Amino acid sequence: MRQYGYCRISTGKQNIERQVRNIQAAYPQAVIVRETYTGTKFQGRKELEKLLEKVQPGDTIIFDSVSRMSRDSEEGFRLYEELFHKDVSLVFLKEPHINTETYKRAMMNQVALTGDKVDLILAGVNSYLMELAREQIRIAFEQAEKEVSDLHQRTREGIETARLNGKQIGQPKGATYETRKGKAAKEIIRRHNKTFGGSLTDAETMKQAGISRKSFYKYKRELRESMA
Known part of the structure; x- marks a missing residue:
């Protein structure tokens, strides 16, 4: 039992x-x-x-x-x-x-x-x-069952009301979520990497920012796009 x-x-x-x-x-x-x-x-x-x-x-x-x-x-x-x-x-x-x-x-x-x-x-x-x-x-x-149905209906109505009032629903298309660590890493890349006028190589910049190779090149690409 x-x-x-x-x-x-x-x-x-x-x-x-x-x-x-x-x-x-x-x-x-x-x-x-x-x-x-x-x-x-x-x-x-x-x-x-x-x-x-x-x-x-x-x-x-x-x-x-x-x-x-x-x-x-x-x-x-x-x-x-x-x-x-x-x-x-x-x-x-x-x-x-x-x-x-x-x-x-x-x-x-x-x-x-x-x-x-x-x-x-x-x-x-x-x-x-x-x-x-x-x-x-x-x-x-x-x-x-009714409570769930009512909740879904209220959610849909709330989203539609917000949309009609010009509010952004969800993340804008093409936007990326940026963490505090990501912002800090981007700042290091922008200030110290040779691509942006600094003195550090890519490998040195990765070590300084404490990020992976994949994140480094992702942030570097996003910085170039924002500057362009």
């Missing part, structure tokens, strides 16, 4: 450590599984697939939120039921009302049949309790 904490981020700007901290605070013994795959489908999430093959009946998988398991409501609900029937417990820290205990409680609350005609009514009550549990789970996955 092992505990696994599954953590996933979908963009390079997200920090996976927040999910790790949340899970470890509630389940300090959990084995953390990290996933950095970008996407919205289960296919391609290698670490999740490995985990699903590994888990055994009685094991528990903990998620920081339902969106970490799936942002596709149909796939999410299908996997939820699949794991439930495999007797793998699921815990969602931010949506505890849909932990697999929801299903288990619905089953435990089943009304015992009497062997009489009233069983028709009792069977309907039992079906209602199970459907209520399923509906809670569906809503949670649908909400996660």
